[in-house]
Each structure stands twice: as C-alpha cells, then as structure tokens.
Amino acid sequence: MSTARTVARSVRARLLMAGLLVVAVVTVGLATVLLRRLNAPEPAGVVQGQAQVGGPFTLTDQTGRRVTDQEFRGRLMLVYFGYTGCPDVCPLGLQTMTEALQALPAAAATGVAPVFITVDPARDTPAVLKAYLELFDQRIVGLSGTQEEVTAATRAYRLYVRKGDADATGAYLIDHSVFTYVLDREGRYVTHFGQSAAPEAMTAKLTELLAAS
Numbered sequence: 001m002s003t004a005r006t007v008a009r010s011v012r013a014r015l016l017m018a019g020l021l022v023v024a025v026v027t028v029g030l031a032t033v034l035l036r037r038l039n040a041p042e043p044a045g046v047v048q049g050q051a052q053v054g055g056p057f058t059l060t061d062q063t064g065r066r067v068t069d070q071e072f073r074g075r076l077m078l079v080y081f082g083y084t085g086c087p088d089v090c091p092l093g094l095q096t097m098t099e100a101l102q103a104l105p106a107a108a109a110t111g112v113a114p115v116f117i118t119v120d121p122a123r124d125t126p127a128v129l130k131a132y133l134e135l136f137d138q139r140i141v142g143l144s145g146t147q148e149e150v151t152a153a154t155r156a157y158r159l160y161v162r163k164g165d166a167d168a169t170g171a172y173l174i175d176h177s178v179f180t181y182v183l184d185r186e187g188r189y190v191t192h193f194g195q196s197a198a199p200e201a202m203t204a205k206l207t208e209l210l211a212a213s
C-alpha cells in the first residue's frame, strides 16, 4: 500500500517535471521567435504608426538663399504646395494661411514657419515668388529650385502633381493636390488641412500645438 503510494507519487513527480520542462521549452521558443521579430528590420513599404508624409528637402527661397528643411526645426511648419500661375485655388490657400497666421499673437507666430513650395519651378523663379508673396503674409517663405529638387519635395509629401498641356501661347496649368500640411517641431507630420479649411481651424490647431511643449 505504502509502496504503491510512493510509486504513484514518484510517477506524478516525474510527470510534473516533464510538464514543467515542456512549458519551459515552449516559453523559451516563443520568446526567441518574438525577439527575432522585434529585431527584424521592417519590410520595405510598411508604414507603422504615423503617416510618412514630409521629409528632407533642399530648395531656394525668394531671396535666392539655399534652404533645407533642417532650418525649420524647433518651429511648427505649415507647408503649402502650389504655383503662382494658379488661377484661384492657390491664392485662396495662401490667403487662408495668411489669415491663420495673423490671428495668432505675433510672439506665438514666431514658433511657426509658414512655407509655400512651388510645383512650377520652371516659371516660379525666386524673383517671381518674391513678387507674388508680397500679396500675402510677409512671414511666408517661398521655395523653388530645380525640377529635380521640387519633385523630391512633392514626392516626400506624397503630393499629386500633373502638368497640363500647353495652349497655343505656351501657357499651361498644373493640376495638384491642395493640402496645407502641419509638421511638429521635429519635422514630423501632424495633420493636414484641405482646400476648404477655415483659417480659424488652422489657427486653433497651431495654438494647440504651440501650447504643447
């Protein structure tokens, strides 16, 4: 009786040990697989977390100075793409940006870098941008460059840009998506406004972001 009980106890102990061993092996195996996954590089094209909009650029401002995105770090960025020959949409976008900026207290507005990047560098030279931007808020930085530099910027912002056919006089329109992008102080995309955005909404968003330090 007592021997049988001892044997039974011993068998149970062995089963328990075997069970624990299986659990341990499975746990180590799973942990290894998980760690490998965590350490593995992201497959190309996979976007995680925030939308990957925006990126580095090197362009020329309306005074002829070379400018990179780096010089706007530490400030929020408002980025609008368009061109000076745009009949109605771009003037409206820049007007909205102007009103949004002017509704901010001047000191607060120093924390915002408003930027207009042309999608028409062939016609929008720095001098053309300078004359055009006189119509809007004087803090807006107008950026142009070579076609390659501008294309790199529009691609980074995932902008749709399509040049229309030239008419008999050589004039053409450029179809482009109409967004005002908002980037944080590290140059990361926060949000964007569409064509019909009200300046008040833009001011409110900037105020909120400026308050968060």
Ligand code: NI
Binding pocket: 082, 083, 086, 087, 089, 090, 176
């Ligand atoms: Ni336009």
